[in-house]
Amino acid sequence: MPPTDSRIRAVRLDGPGGPEVLRLVETGQPEPGPGEIRVRHAAIGLNFIDVYQRTGLYPLAWPSGLGLEAAGVVETTGPGVRRFRPGDRVAYANGPVGAYAEAHIVREGRAVRVPDDLPLETAAGALLKGMTAEMLLRRVFHVKPGQTILLHAAAGGVGLLLAQWARALGARVIGTVGDAVKAELALARGCDHVILYGEEDVAERVRALTDGDGVAVVYDSVGAATAEASLDSLARRGMYVSFGNASGPAPAVAPLRLSRGGSLFMTRPTLFDYVATTDELDAAAAALFRVIRDGSVQVRIGQTFPLAEAAEAHRALEARRTTGSTLLIP
Incomplete structure (x- = not known):
């Protein structure tokens, strides 16, 4: 010591x-x-x-x-x-x-x-990032084998842990990243598909990868820049999990926006409420x-x-x- x-x-x-x-x-x-x-x-x-x-x-x-x-x-x-x-x-x-x-x-x-x-x-x-991933995958939305999820900032601290853990749970992981180097890292650490958000329409690409269905859940730590794409990527009764503001706070979402998107769910969890x-x-x-x-x-x-x-x-x-x-x- x-x-x-x-x-x-x-x-x-x-x-x-x-x-x-x-x-x-x-x-x-x-x-x-x-x-x-x-x-x-x-x-x-x-x-x-x-x-x-x-x-x-x-x-x-x-x-x-x-x-x-x-x-x-x-x-x-x-x-x-x-x-x-x-x-x-x-x-x-x-x-x-x-x-x-x-x-x-x-x-x-x-x-x-x-x-x-x-x-x-x-x-x-x-510890903080990993317990955040645990909360998101096992308690905020219980990811099950065979489900497809969308993960923004997939090469970040939470993203790399969450992608690997989701794959271990049997999920198919679509990640978004900012450049080719991060894409390579995300693919090596759990993502099945990676979208370069600066070059591709995220929601359009997600629909193509899911035969038009969308994903069961979106994990979004980016905020303002990705909120609309997150909502547009969800399957019916999917869940939008907003847990960060890297690009600025996510905009307010009207209840009717959730209804029209397919009876969607939305939550803004904080780790400290899950490890109280x-x-x-x-x-x-x-x-x-x-x-x-x-x-x-x-x-x-x-x-x-x-x-x-x-x-x-x-x-x-x-x-x-x-x-x-x-x-x-x-």
Whole structure:
């Protein structure tokens, strides 16, 4: 375990804005209170929700830290903690905000134990995205063998995990990506067909691939740029799952639009409502770690950045220059 210092480095921001508002500061070592643990980070996961919070789309109380996901070793515990002991390998993925730091305080019921044979970097790159995939595939819409699904941003962090997991469930996966390099990656990691959304009409291509029927479900993390194509790609009684805003918030959908599209369903899930209890969190993490360890899902760490370059990591993510998971290394 690394030596304990009285000071740590952490990313702070005084208000919303572009990547330039992220600044690295030195601050006091946080001390855990009752029911809390201090985690010394090995790796920190970068997620689009971090961008939404940084820009103010998802408001924070300013000034603030940033980041919800990391993996590391329990350094010390507060009074009453029974779930973990110092030296335990753990990961967390739903805050509190402030994971962009060398160490962070987490409630014991919000962290999960990382199996000994799973690298901490893998856990940091997979927990939030992987539990999101688990939620989408197994609970928001229960994907069954033989169904065809449409997945936007198929070469992204969630996309690569979701595509592999969906294929393991027996689904046929159609993915959308922005360029040929990402198309090759998506095809290698679970997609049966890939659509270049900048060159093809997505809904028209989906109809061609499904003999005019459309897909059972669309998983859309892109938002504004893909909402109409998502709705137009659905089969009768299909479900539009909007779970991100990479291109801006998805527009409002009138109920009659769902009716006219074939009695469609629409939902806007948030992972935190599906892992609200410790039992739910443990179950979601266990399902994820199981498919990683049995080889059904491979976690791709596409790029890493030093903690001091968090702003550059955000620029790369927003410009869609990343594939798979992105890590910050303290």
